[in-house]
Amino acid sequence: MEKRPWDIWKEKNAGDSVRPWDLLNPKIGRVDEETFEYRYTNHCLNCPFLIQATKTCKKCGCFMTEKAKLPHASCPIGKWGPVTVSTEGESNE
Numbered sequence: 001m002e003k004r005p006w007d008i009w010k011e012k013n014a015g016d017s018v019r020p021w022d023l024l025n026p027k028i029g030r031v032d033e034e035t036f037e038y039r040y041t042n043h044c045l046n047c048p049f050l051i052q053a054t055k056t057c058k059k060c061g062c063f064m065t066e067k068a069k070l071p072h073a074s075c076p077i078g079k080w081g082p083v084t085v086s087t088e089g090e091s092n093e
Contacts, residue, residue: 017082018073023066029085030069039068043079 022028031039044050049058055065059076067073071085 018062018067018070022070022072029071031071031083031085035083036068039075039080040064043075044068047077047079049077 030036044055044057044064047057050056050064051058055063057064057067057076060067068080072082074081
Protein backbone atom coordinates (compact mmCIF):
# COMPACT_ATOMS: atom_id res chain seq x y z
CA MET A 1 0.00 0.00 0.00
CA GLU A 2 1.37 3.38 -0.99
CA LYS A 3 1.80 5.97 1.75
CA ARG A 4 -0.35 9.06 1.64
CA PRO A 5 1.40 12.47 1.53
CA TRP A 6 0.13 13.25 5.05
CA ASP A 7 1.69 10.05 6.42
CA ILE A 8 5.02 10.86 4.77
CA TRP A 9 4.93 14.38 6.23
CA LYS A 10 4.16 13.04 9.73
CA GLU A 11 7.10 10.61 9.57
CA LYS A 12 9.49 13.31 8.39
CA ASN A 13 8.38 15.76 11.07
CA ALA A 14 7.83 13.44 14.02
CA GLY A 15 9.75 15.64 16.48
CA ASP A 16 8.68 19.01 15.07
CA SER A 17 6.10 21.01 17.03
CA VAL A 18 5.03 22.99 13.94
CA ARG A 19 1.97 21.84 12.05
CA PRO A 20 0.74 23.23 8.70
CA TRP A 21 -2.47 24.57 10.26
CA ASP A 22 -0.46 26.72 12.71
CA LEU A 23 -0.30 29.32 9.93
CA LEU A 24 -4.08 29.64 10.09
CA ASN A 25 -4.33 29.87 13.88
CA PRO A 26 -4.83 33.52 14.94
CA LYS A 27 -3.77 32.65 18.52
CA ILE A 28 -0.24 31.84 17.34
CA GLY A 29 1.65 35.07 16.89
CA ARG A 30 4.39 35.84 14.43
CA VAL A 31 7.98 36.83 15.01
CA ASP A 32 9.17 40.36 14.34
CA GLU A 33 10.88 41.30 11.09
CA GLU A 34 14.35 41.17 12.66
CA THR A 35 13.87 37.57 13.84
CA PHE A 36 12.43 36.55 10.48
CA GLU A 37 15.43 38.08 8.70
CA TYR A 38 17.82 36.30 11.07
CA ARG A 39 16.14 32.97 10.43
CA TYR A 40 15.27 33.12 6.76
CA THR A 41 17.76 35.50 5.15
CA ASN A 42 20.80 34.62 7.23
CA HIS A 43 20.26 30.88 7.47
CA CYS A 44 17.61 29.39 5.20
CA LEU A 45 18.60 31.16 1.99
CA ASN A 46 22.19 29.94 2.36
CA CYS A 47 21.27 26.41 3.40
CA PRO A 48 22.11 23.50 1.06
CA PHE A 49 18.82 21.82 2.05
CA LEU A 50 16.65 24.69 0.73
CA ILE A 51 15.02 24.05 -2.63
CA GLN A 52 15.44 27.51 -4.13
CA ALA A 53 12.60 27.24 -6.67
CA THR A 54 9.93 26.55 -4.05
CA LYS A 55 11.69 27.81 -0.88
CA THR A 56 10.97 24.39 0.62
CA CYS A 57 13.27 22.59 3.05
CA LYS A 58 14.46 19.14 1.95
CA LYS A 59 14.76 18.05 5.60
CA CYS A 60 11.31 18.94 6.95
CA GLY A 61 9.29 19.65 3.80
CA CYS A 62 8.11 23.04 5.06
CA PHE A 63 7.79 26.28 3.13
CA MET A 64 10.50 28.17 4.96
CA THR A 65 9.18 31.62 4.04
CA GLU A 66 6.22 30.77 6.29
CA LYS A 67 7.78 28.47 8.89
CA ALA A 68 10.39 31.11 9.76
CA LYS A 69 7.56 33.45 10.82
CA LEU A 70 6.20 31.09 13.49
CA PRO A 71 7.62 31.70 16.99
CA HIS A 72 7.57 28.04 18.08
CA ALA A 73 9.26 26.78 14.91
CA SER A 74 12.83 25.60 14.68
CA CYS A 75 15.28 24.67 11.95
CA PRO A 76 15.42 20.90 11.35
CA ILE A 77 19.23 21.00 11.43
CA GLY A 78 19.47 23.33 14.43
CA LYS A 79 20.46 26.66 12.86
CA TRP A 80 17.70 28.56 14.72
CA GLY A 81 15.13 27.72 17.34
CA PRO A 82 11.87 28.78 18.95
CA VAL A 83 11.40 32.22 20.46
CA THR A 84 8.91 33.78 22.86
CA VAL A 85 6.63 36.42 21.42
CA SER A 86 5.36 39.12 23.77
CA THR A 87 1.88 40.58 23.49
CA GLU A 88 3.34 43.65 21.76
CA GLY A 89 4.68 41.41 18.98
CA GLU A 90 8.33 41.58 20.05
CA SER A 91 10.32 38.38 20.08
CA ASN A 92 13.26 37.19 22.13
CA GLU A 93 15.65 34.68 20.62
